[in-house]
Amino acid sequence: MGLWIAxxxxxxxxxxxxxxxxxxxxxxxxxxxxxxxxxxxxGGHGIVALYTSPLRRARETAAVVGAALDLxxxxxxxxxxxxxxxxxxxxxxxxxxxxxxxxxxxVAADPAFVFPGGESLAAxxxxxxxxxxxxxxxxxxxxxxxxxGTIRAALAxxxxxxxxxxxxxxxxxxxxLL
Numbered sequence: 001m002g003l004w005i006a007x008x009x010x011x012x013x014x015x016x017x018x019x020x021x022x023x024x025x026x027x028x029x030x031x032x033x034x035x036x037x038x039x040x041x042x043g044g045h046g047i048v049a050l051y052t053s054p055l056r057r058a059r060e061t062a063a064v065v066g067a068a069l070d071l072x073x074x075x076x077x078x079x080x081x082x083x084x085x086x087x088x089x090x091x092x093x094x095x096x097x098x099x100x101x102x103x104x105x106x107v108a109a110d111p112a113f114v115f116p117g118g119e120s121l122a123a124x125x126x127x128x129x130x131x132x133x134x135x136x137x138x139x140x141x142x143x144x145x146x147x148x149g150t151i152r153a154a155l156a157x158x159x160x161x162x163x164x165x166x167x168x169x170x171x172x173x174x175x176x177l178l
Contacts, residue, residue: 002141003132003176004045007148008058009034010170017092020147021084021118024056034171035061039068041173042143047071049142051135053079053150061171062145073145078131081147085118092166109152109162121153128153132176143173 009031013020027035042065050071052062062073087095096103105113111122128150135142144150148165154176155162 002045003136003144004042004047004141004173005144005146005151005154005176006038006042006061006173007151007168007170008053008055008061008145009038009064011057013089014170019084019087019090019092019095020057021081021088021115022055023088026056027060031057031061031170032064035064036068038145038171038173039065043068045141045143045173047141047143049135049139050074050145051076051079051131051142052145053081053147055080055147058145058147065143065145076131076134078127078134079144079146079150080127082115082121082124082149083119085115087115087118107164109156111156121149121156124149125153125157129157132157 009027011025011031012028013025015028047069050062050066050073052058052073052075054075054077066073109121111125114120132154135144148168151168152162158177
């Protein structure tokens with residue numbers, strides 16, 4: 001049994017180094033290829049349930065996986081990426097230069113960090129915990145397709161080390177130990 005999670009395939013805005021948050025771009029060409037690779041990898045794990053964030057990049061990735069596994073993705077609103085307020089659409093490199101303290105707290109996954117005009121990492125953690133509890137109560141093994149922030153929140157909740165978002169590859173399976 002198990003609970004697996006994967007970051008959606010890459011968008012063109014991801015490739016540019018932009019913070020997406022609740023922005024809703026489609027997958028780029030690389031992201032569609034990553035979704036296909038994820039589907040092939042997931043096929044080897046006996047996945048029987050598939051969940052996704054409501055954002056397009058996650059839904060498109062989950063649709064590719066679902067088609068390969070003959071599963072219908074279930075959308076869970078609590079899997080949505082954090083509301084990144086004034087940072088959404090901005091280049092990460094610019095934010096690191098303009099707000100080094102905020103950027104450092106974000107990279108370190110400090111639960112007290114709040115995106116300017118947006119959501120705190122602690123609030124995202126609570127939403128993620130609720131969504132994953134619902135997934136864990138259902139059929140296993142299950143796959144969740146979501147976002148880097150969601151994955152980091154899940155890792156933090158489990159007590160695992162939390163890498164920077166830039167270290168979380170698109171379309172790669174990670175096993176969650178809850």
